[in-house]
Amino acid sequence: MQNRNLVSISDLTKDEILALLRRAKEFEKNPNQHILDGKVVGSLFFEPSTRTRLSFETAVNRLGGRVIGFSDARTSSQSKGETLKDTIMMVANYADLIVMRHPLEGAARYASEISKVPIVNAGDGSNQHPSQTMLDLYTIYQTQGTLDNLTITMVGDLKYGRTVHSLLEAMHYFNPKFIFVACDELKMPQQYKDYCKELGIEYEETRDFSEDVINKTDILYMTRVQRERFSDLMEYERVKNIYTLTASMLKGCKPNLRVLHPLPRVTEIAQDVDDTPQAYYFEQALNGLYTREAIICRALGL
């Protein structure tokens, strides 16, 4: 059988990414399709993530499938010390597909090797979250009409933010240019800059979240700067305001610029940005539904 797990975005070829995006577009036109009639999807959230869980479970429901599972490991057998393996083996007996979120890194990869049904990774610790990356790609494609030759500016927490790392890896197929905007404590790790160098991907790095940078950007990808990432709280207080986007900063931007954010946001996007034509983060979240419908269908070979 063809391997239809989705554990890491790097498991997908360029053609597979494009096929998923085309499929997501069909679901955008018509999200309600009876493709999963009679199918059962296991939704195993070993740690709570309401946003991701609702998006996946809505996708299953809109495709006519049924969901079993749990939304918090404290209410499941995990709390009795059951191994991940035993839980996966049990659920694989009941479900046609398992969507799982787990606090430990590598949990989905391991599950995919012991499960007889396909595994879709809905986040494993700070490692991978491929459906987030797919919805980011879909949103970029939807707003720009292409994935090719775009300037993508990433702002905020570029050190710990797995969404920016995965997006960077996925975009390498499409000749992007990156601008990394972050303070020293949260700058893009060397490993990813080396990755760009190896692949001949152009990038700039700056501490300065300026209009100069914004005005050459096609996609402005904002991320949350979390207080717990800082050893020095003074530094956090200083930085959180520097990397806040306000509506006035968008005055001279390119007309096609769109602001994305994986949500939830805290202070990094001011409320007045919501009313600009550039704000696109709520639509981006909705795209999660269409891309997850596409991911589920691919996993089941439907």
Add this chain to the structure above:
Amino acid sequence: MSIQGKKELAVAALQNGIVIDHIPCPALFKVVNILGIENMENGVFIGNNLSSRSMGHKGLIKIADIDLPKETLNRIAVVAPNAVINIIKDYEVVEKHKVELPEDLFDIVKCTNPKCISNNEPMSTHFHVLDKDEFKCHFCERIVSREEVVLK
């Protein structure tokens, strides 16, 4: 007697078995561990901090009357990538080759990431060898350098 002469004598003293040479001194006991030598009933000679022309100092292990498969011996390349295996038959070196790092390491090395599933579940570890000095955890994707290696 020269150092070289002493070494030849040491190797020659083994009638049948394996001599593992050119082990970096800090890796010697890791090699002992990987091969499970502490549980062997064969005659074993372990030398460390021996003079070596090419390495300055080195470790050396001789195991009598044993025949280990290549895959087993190659496991030590994780900590001793330049180790040389000498197969001895009737006091003669009948085969001599360098260990070779396999592409994948199964259950040899522990992941350094405490949040890795492999450190929290009764399971084997699995690393992809990126090059001689770097291994990538198959599960959590953490890259572990040879200096950081902790054996399972």
